[in-house]
Amino acid sequence: MLAAIAARRVAELSCMDFSITLLERNSRLGTKIGISGGGKCNVTHQGTPAEMLEQGFLRTNERRFLRNALYGFSSSDLLELLHSRGVETEARADGKLFPLSGDASSVAMAFEELLKELSVQLLFSSRVKSVEPKGGRFLITTYAEPLTVDVVILATGGVSYSKTGTTGDGLVIARKLGHSIKEPSAALAPLFTLKAPPASLSGVSLRSAGLVASAGGKTIERRGDLLFTHRGFSGPAALSLSRDIAELCREFGGAQLFADLFPEHTPAELDKLLLLHARKYGAQMVRKFLQICPMAPFKGAFSEAPHGTIPTALVPFIIRHSLLEIDITWSTLHKELRQSLVAVLKRFPLGTVRDVQLDQGEVSAGGVALGEVNPKTMESRVVPKLFLCGEVLDYAGEIGGYNLQAAFSTGWTAGTNAVKKCSALFLRA
Ligand SMILES: Cc1cc2nc3c(=O)[nH]c(=O)nc-3n(C[C@H](O)[C@H](O)[C@H](O)COP(=O)(O)OP(=O)(O)OC[C@H]3O[C@@H](n4cnc5c(N)ncnc54)[C@H](O)[C@@H]3O)c2cc1C
Incomplete structure (x- = not known):
């Protein structure tokens, strides 16, 4: 959509009259x-x-690949465009921007209205089967009438949430045209463990914990909120690390997950803090302390809770994994048991994942190799006059509006440069 809008705007500026057609399978x-x-x-x-x-x-x-596109059409440019079409936006405290109406469809509707005003021909239920170079132009085959065009922009998206129409057609088309495809894999996906977390933990969230995954001697970690679900884990830390976990699973056949409840401390630092606390509050039960203990306390004290406390529902599991008696007090907790508690607090076992489901991801990683696309124009380095943009390319952003912005920015770049290419062809003719 953004590629077509940009293409028409540039065409109008250069007083060239092109026919622009958007083929959408839905x-x-x-x-x-x-x-x-x-x-x-x-x-x-x-x-x-x-x-x-x-x-x-x-x-x-x-x-590096997205740099040009994001500078060329930034979030401010996007907001200006949306505001000019009557879609007001609001920023949340964490910087995420949403339409003020709270209605996602207002964004797509604004673009569709603009496309119609700009006389972009919209062909619905038009699934592209193939794109073939023919006599210096491209033959586009659909399940209805074929089309012959001068320039093609491939914007078919990723391969997750395939029900929405993203079944990877663009990757098949690009491969047939000679592009290398990095095999798609999950990203921003929930994690499903072989054994589901205990039902009592479903819905519990850990604030600003460390999510650790390890397999084959490799360990990866992401800091953020982590949510226990009835099948495994979600929340920013899980979604963000899911792409790397999917890669670990592919390489080693699975990965072990752990939560680091004190990611700001080494085990030795945490042990020292617990020892100081034990000396001061010997009569206190360890489980009572854990119920009020701030996660990731500031150095040297348990007095402040910048990130929230350990959820009460988790405490019995910490006690059990640490092999402590449920009512043990600090004065009776000897060194080995304290170290066992430290080990569990730093590496609370969350279970095993065998794979991360591609279709469940908000985006898919993998796609058309970035090295084969010119980042300044989004034109293919393999097939001249073929442009690519959005999630069909081998990148994946974090949660926070980055993926839509990347699709809009690369789309804008592709549309702008596709028309410039067309103008050059036109002038040459
Ligand atoms: C549940 C969910 C929530 C998300 N939330 C956010 C969010 O809040 N913020 C954010 O930044 N990102 C979010 N994303 C990711 C974001 O939606 C995508 O990264 C973005 O839409 C990619 O844009 P695109 O134009 O490349 O592809 P798409 O938006 O997927 O568009 C591709 C289009 O191509 C069409 N198509 C495919 N094949 C063919 C064919 N053969 N012929 C014709 N048409 C075809 C498809 O029908 C589709 O309409 C979310 C994704 C999901 C699944």
Whole structure:
């Protein structure tokens, strides 16, 4: 949608009249936008392009690839466009931006109205089967009439939530055209453990914990809120680490999950803190302390709770895993038991994941290899006059509006440059 809008705007500026056609396999536009952000659409994130790149894209090569596009069409440009179409937005305290109406469909509707005003031909229920170079142009085959065009922009999305229309057609098309495809894998997906967490923990959340995954001697970690669900784990830490966990599972056939309840402390630091506490409050039951104990306390004290306390429902499990008697007090907790408690607090076992389900992810990682696309224009380096944008490309952003912004920015870049290419062809002819 953004590619077509940008294409028409540039065409108008250069006083060129092109026919622009958007082929959509669904009967309406923006199905994924409609379900994004739980139906509220976290449309982008506050911040400069540099901040967005830093916070939203953790892999260096992806950040490098997206840089031009995010500077070329930033979150401010997107907001200006939305506001000009009557979609007011609001920023949450964490920087996520949503339409003020709380209605995700208002975003897709605004774009659709604009596309119609810009005389972009919208062909619904038009699933593209193939794109083939033919006589210097492209033959596009659909399940209805074929089309012959000068320039193609492939914006078919990722492969998760396939019910929305993203079944990976674009990857098949790109591969046939000679592109390398990095095999898609899950990202921003919930984690399902072989054995579900105890029912009493379902819905419990750990504030600002460390989620640790290990397999084959490799350990990865992400800091953030973690939610116990009836099948495993969700919440920002789980979603963010799911891409790396999917890779661990692919390499080693599974991964062990642990929660670090004191991610700001080494085991030795935590042991020292507990010892100081034990000396002061010998008569206190350890479980009572755990119920009020702040997670990730500031150095040297348990007096402040910047990130919340250990959830009460979790305490019996901590006690059991540490092999402590339920009513043990600090004065009777000898060194080995204290160290066992420290070990569990630093590495509370959460279970085993065998794989991360691709279709459950808010996005999919993998896709058309970034090295084969010019980041300044989004034109293919393999097939001239073919442009690619959005999730069909091999990048995946974090939760927070970064994925939609990346799709909008790369789409804008592709649309702008596709028309420039068309103009050049036109002038040459
Ligand atoms: C549940 C959920 C919630 C999300 N929430 C957020 C959020 O709040 N914020 C955020 O930033 N990101 C969110 N995302 C991710 C975001 O929606 C996507 O990253 C983004 O939509 C990708 O944009 P795209 O244009 O590349 O692909 P898409 O939006 O997937 O669009 C691709 C379009 O191509 C069409 N298509 C596919 N194949 C063909 C074909 N052969 N012929 C014709 N048409 C075809 C599809 O029908 C689809 O309409 C969420 C995703 C999901 C699944």
